[in-house]
Amino acid sequence: MPDLAALAERVAERLIARGETVAVAESSAGGLISAALLAVPGASKFYVGGAVVYTARARLTLMDIPQKAMDGLRSASEPYAELLARVARKNLKATWGLSETGAAGPDGNRYGDAPGHCCFAVVGEETSVSTTIETGHGDRGRNMQAFAVAALELLARTLEA
Numbered sequence: 001m002p003d004l005a006a007l008a009e010r011v012a013e014r015l016i017a018r019g020e021t022v023a024v025a026e027s028s029a030g031g032l033i034s035a036a037l038l039a040v041p042g043a044s045k046f047y048v049g050g051a052v053v054y055t056a057r058a059r060l061t062l063m064d065i066p067q068k069a070m071d072g073l074r075s076a077s078e079p080y081a082e083l084l085a086r087v088a089r090k091n092l093k094a095t096w097g098l099s100e101t102g103a104a105g106p107d108g109n110r111y112g113d114a115p116g117h118c119c120f121a122v123v124g125e126e127t128s129v130s131t132t133i134e135t136g137h138g139d140r141g142r143n144m145q146a147f148a149v150a151a152l153e154l155l156a157r158t159l160e161a
Contacts, residue, residue, distance in 0.1 A: 004145065007152040008036035014159040015046035020095035022155065024050030025063060025084040027075070028104040028118060032148035048092045053084060053101075063087050076101050076113050078130040081121035089123050096158075097123040100151045105138035115140075118147045122158045129158055 015022060024047075026033045034050040037043055051062040059065045065087055073080045081099045089097030102118025103109040109117075116135030121128065131154055135146050 002149055002153065004032070004036045004149055004152070005039060007149060007156060008040050011152055011156050011159065012037065012040040012043070012046055014156065015096075016042065018095075018159070020159075021046050021048045022096045022098055023048050023088040023092035023094035025053050025088040025097070025099040026050065026148075026151070027053050027084075027100060028102040029100050029144050029147040029151065030054075030104070032144055033098065033100060033151050036148060036152065048094045050088070064091065074111050076103060076109055076111055076117060076119060078119045078121065078132060081119040082123060082128055082130050085121040085123040086128075095124060096155065097121075098151055098155050099123075100147050102143075102147055104143045104147070105140045107138065114138075116143050116146075118143070118150065120147075120151050120154050122155050124158070127158060129154065 024034050031052050037047045081101050084099035085097035099121050103113045105115030108114045115138035119132045121130040133150050
């Protein structure tokens with residue numbers, strides 16, 4: 001698995017070079033994405049904020065996404081990940097929104113997704129990309145780490161495209 005700190009530095013270099021910023025909305029990674037980005041010296045140049053959106057109450061309170069906006073959506077899906085990234089970007093006035101939502105384990109979620117299932121999105125002004133991974137295991141700590149790595153890899157690839 002790629003090194004989380006090295007990935008965060010790679011993302012930071014790209015954002016700083018471009019004069020751009022990122023806002024993060026994460027769930028099952030539990031803050032590891034934001035922690036990795038904030039560990040990079042000079043993070044205030046590119047990181048504008050983030051939230052761990054782990055419950056419906058957090059979605060409403062931290063992201064200001066009402067239940068009505070969830071009609072037809074379910075968490076741990078790419079459309080929901082895109083919504084989180086779009087709202088984080090807009091609310092924090094960032095160039096990019098990055099989000100993650102999934103099931104870390106040891107059990108799956110109430111939607112029938114297995115542990116290790118996670119969806120990601122990166123949203124910019126004219127860009128929206130999303131992806132899903134399945135780690136195939138229920139080790140919560142390893143999955144959280146894998147989710148943070150996958151999120152930063154998606155952002156890095158988007159910035160480098």
